[in-house]
Amino acid sequence: MVTSPARGRWAALLLAGLTPVVAELTLGNPPLRQAWLLLLWTPIYGAGTVLIRELVRRAGRGWYAVLLLGAAYGIVEEGLALQALTSPTLYGVAGWAPRVLGLNSAYTELNIPYHAVFSVALPILLVDLVVPALRHRPYLGRTGLVVAAVVFVLGALLLRWTTAFVDPGYQAPPAALVAFVLVIAALAVLALRVLPRPPNPPAAAPRTAAAPRTVPAPPVIACLAGVAAFGYLGLLFPFGGAHHPAFTRGGWVAVPMAAAALLAVAAGLLLRRWTAHGGWRDRHSLALAGGALVAHTAFGVIANGATTTDRVSLAALGVVMTVLLALLARRTR
Known part of the structure; x- marks a missing residue:
């Protein structure tokens, strides 16, 4: 069956819009009276999850790859954009538990798996169930993939810029930023190159x-x-x-x-x-x-x-x- 490009774009837009709703709004962060904040977060959340799905589908990988790239996404957002993983002041999370190697330990343990599951895997799973005919295929062509990547980077920069107003003056140590980039790269290689390919499409019982x-x-x-x-x-x-x-x-x-x-x-x-x-x-x-x-x-x-x-x-x-x-x-x- 030939996939309609318009149908793929619709599915990608659905995923992009659903992601920040699942990850943030349904947790009460922000409250409904401040739902307009999703407009600031949709570029990084929505484009990030669409980008992850496209890369995984093009590489022929499965849910383990989605989760690994979801963890990498969490490091991009929390470590590079918000810099909440290392900030001693943002959200007060440095006081949750002892800091380990400069990281806010409890906040890191909470948020990296959270993003992997609620910001990436569950939105992808839900849209796969809504549009089952496309679940094993990319939604976008090469141009769409490039657009998603550009919007994701711009969304991360936007989030970094807005964070300067709530955590003024803080800049993560260069060593931490380098470490985050290396871990992100390692997770991407592991997800897209090392993990074995599952059956495509997976065999289904009658x-x-x-x-x-x-x-x-x-x-x-x-x-x-x-x-x-x-x-x-x-x-x-x-x-x-x-x-x-x-x-x-x-x-x-x-x-x-x-x-x-x-x-x-x-x-x-x-x-x-x-x-x-x-x-x-x-x-x-x-x-x-x-x-x-x-x-x-x-x-x-x-x-x-x-x-x-x-x-x-x-x-x-x-x-x-x-x-x-x-x-x-x-x-x-």
Whole structure:
């Protein structure tokens, strides 16, 4: 089947617009009353995720490559543009936990995986479910790829410029910037050159085949994804008046940080096991995304709602999101 260029561009625009909504708005950052801020973030978020998807599809790689490039994206945004990974003042994150090698350790552990999952992988997964005919193909031609790359770089520069107003005078050490660039390059090479190619398109079991027992039912996957997402955020992001992760103090902050790392590894191993079998279907993918997103917004209501109005509006957005996910589930079935 020949892919319509217009259809590919529409899918790319959908992905670009959806990414900052998933990554920021549905977490309550910013609150709905400041949703206009998404206009400043869409160039780096939207173009970044579109660029990652295009590179992965052109290289014939799979979800591991998406996650690795998502981590690289997180370093670009948090390390090079915002420079929040090293800043001793921005957002107050330097006080969350002891700094390690000049890095804000808890903030780094929270945000690099967060961007890999919520800023990159989940938006790509959702658009693949909305436009399944294009899921294994690039959306754009070479010109579109170049445009996405240029917009991404300009978006990063825009974010760096605006950060100067909220963190005036700070400039990350040159050694840290060089280290970030080297790690980004290493992740890109690993994702696009070293990782093995999955079957393209992946082999699918017949629709009538029953899912193996090793693949839980979609509601179970949704619940487990929700627990993992809420748990990871709750273990690392101070909320409810806390100044450190999970209401800890001093050296005890290492406990929730280690627990978050173990939770992420356990979730990754389970997901790898489930998706390795022919019983994994689109409805399982949607349950995974839906459970994580609903829990993500529930955490935002608790942790990011500065006022009652903010909490109510975010909860209402969560209801709308749940309805849209349910409609997509009906279409997926």
